Amino acid sequence: MINIDIDTKMKFLHGFSHKTRILILESIKEEEKTVSQIVDDLNGNQSNISQHLSCLKGCGLIVGRQDGKYVYYRARNQLVRDLLTMFDVVLEDVQNDIASCKNHIE
Amino acid sequence: MINIDIDTKMKFLHGFSHKTRILILESIKEEEKTVSQIVDDLNGNQSNISQHLSCLKGCGLIVGRQDGKYVYYRARNQLVRDLLTMFDVVLEDVQNDIASCKNHIE
DNA sequence: CACACATATTCATCATTGCTAATATGATAC
DNA sequence: GTATCATATTAGCAATGATGAATATGTGTG
Numbered sequence: 001m002i003n004i005d006i007d008t009k010m011k012f013l014h015g016f017s018h019k020t021r022i023l024i025l026e027s028i029k030e031e032e033k034t035v036s037q038i039v040d041d042l043n044g045n046q047s048n049i050s051q052h053l054s055c056l057k058g059c060g061l062i063v064g065r066q067d068g069k070y071v072y073y074r075a076r077n078q079l080v081r082d083l084l085t086m087f088d089v090v091l092e093d094v095q096n097d098i099a100s101c102k103n104h105i106e
Numbered sequence: 107m108i109n110i111d112i113d114t115k116m117k118f119l120h121g122f123s124h125k126t127r128i129l130i131l132e133s134i135k136e137e138e139k140t141v142s143q144i145v146d147d148l149n150g151n152q153s154n155i156s157q158h159l160s161c162l163k164g165c166g167l168i169v170g171r172q173d174g175k176y177v178y179y180r181a182r183n184q185l186v187r188d189l190l191t192m193f194d195v196v197l198e199d200v201q202n203d204i205a206s207c208k209n210h211i212e
Numbered sequence: 213c214a215c216a217c218a219t220a221t222t223c224a225t226c227a228t229t230g231c232t233a234a235t236a237t238g239a240t241a242c
Numbered sequence: 243g244t245a246t247c248a249t250a251t252t253a254g255c256a257a258t259g260a261t262g263a264a265t266a267t268g269t270g271t272g
Contacts, residue, residue, distance in 0.1 A: 004197050010125050012197050017123035018230080019116050035249055048231065050250055060200035069239045069248050079196045086192060090185045091110050091118050094166040097183065124260080141219055151262060156220055158260095175218050175269045 015059030016087075020044065021052050024073075025061065029081055032065075032074035121165030122193075126150065127158050130179075131167065135187055138171075138180035 015021055020042065027033065027041045039049045053073055056062045061080055064073045075081050121127055126148065133139060133147045145155045159179055162168045167186055170179045181187050 004194055006125060008201060009128065009193065009197055013122045016119045019112060022116065071249065076200065079199055083192060083196055086189060087115065088110050090189050091115055093185050094182065153262060177219065
């Protein structure tokens with residue numbers, strides 16, 4: 001495995017650090033969508049969604065293609081989809097782990 | 107797969123959203139370490155590291171055990187380690203695209 | 213007990229990020 | 243050309259997150 005620059009890695013991970021961005025990723029995980037479709041899906045603000053899409057693109061998590069006056073965005077590739085799936089897998093496991101610990105002090 | 111509450115998920119993902127926290131995770135990925143060892147490793151501030159450790163614990167990413175006056179932290183389980191490894195795998199795939207992006211949301 | 217050491221917490225300040233409204237760009241159709 | 247629609251960008255402000263100094267808590271030792 002090649003060495004990965006930490007700042008590049010943080011830029012990448014930044015993509016996952018906001019609720020709206022996660023919701024966008026989940027919305028376009030399996031099928032590409034236009035910006036307006038995503039805006040509708042999330043009941044969001046056009047400017048706001050557009051900025052988050054720009055962020056996600058910069059992070060390398062999604063790609064866009066222009067088709068006429070529309071821009072379609074989708075998850076960059078299968079690895080990114082796998083990562084999104086893995087979040088759920090690990091989180092499920094962590095939740096069970098915590099739940100099965102009857103007397104954790106917190 | 108059970109449905110995962112989005113806010114719980116965001117809390118989980120927040121653990122990966124800061125450079126110091128990623129460096130901590132990498133530092134204790136393979137072997138548990140005391141707080142002071144981590145502070146030395148990262149050349150960090152004790153208060154600051156302690157706060158990030160608290161965050162990571164709250165996110166479910168790490169666990170701590172007290173041994174005498176020391177507290178040892180380690181990655182919660184193998185899945186968390188796998189996730190950290192997967193970041194590198196996916197990043198390797200995407201690295202060139204990210205390197206040219208200078209922006210976050212702006 | 214007093215002391216030294218390891219870690220956690222508080223607090224005030226500072227820095228970064230996200231938000232919305234407004235505006236700009238770019239594409240298509242008339 | 244102009245009008246219209248889709249998307250991107252800018253700017254100022256609001257919200258959130260990170261920081262280090264100081265302090266508190268906890269743990270073993272003499």
